[in-house]
Amino acid sequence: MKTEVIAEVAEKTESIRKPIQKWVTYAVLILLxxxxxxxxxxxxxxxxxxxxQMNSYLRDQDDLNAEWGRLLIEQQTFGATAQIGTRAVTQLRMYSPPASATVVISLPASDKNK
Structure with missing residues (x-):
């Protein structure tokens, strides 16, 4: 008799445990x-x-590349200016006059009160 009662209780707990276990499994899966x-x-x-952020960096890179190109052009321009001066002295025999041969002309000051 005791074994029958124990078996009956085990069956009831098993029948209760299986749905709870099923719902816990579903809840864990839904949570995951x-x-x-x-x-x-x-x-x-x-x-x-x-x-x-990458697009921002690429725009900055493009801006820097454009600025670099402008700086290279500026450098070439200044390099050409020095080259022109060198060629003027060597090929055309041009020179800057000494200070004694330089004449400075100043205009008379105009009266603003008239």
Whole structure:
């Protein structure tokens, strides 16, 4: 009789435990799906943030490349100016006059009160 009662109680607890175990399994799976979905959302957000930052860096790089090109042109211009001066002295025999041969002309000051 005792064994029958124990078997009956074991059957009842088993019949209660199986649905609870099933619901706990479902709850854990739903929780894992929710966590996975939140991680996907977070990764997409992070990807978009990084992509915007990369585009910003690429724009900065383009701006710096354009400035570098302008500086190279400026350097070539100044290099050409020195080259022109050198050629003027060597090929055309041009020179700057000495200070004694230089004449400075100054205009008379005009009266602003008239």
């Amino acid at each position: 799906v929710f966590i996975s979905a939140m991680m996907v959302v977070f990764e997409v957000f992070e990807y978009r943030h990084d992509y915007r």
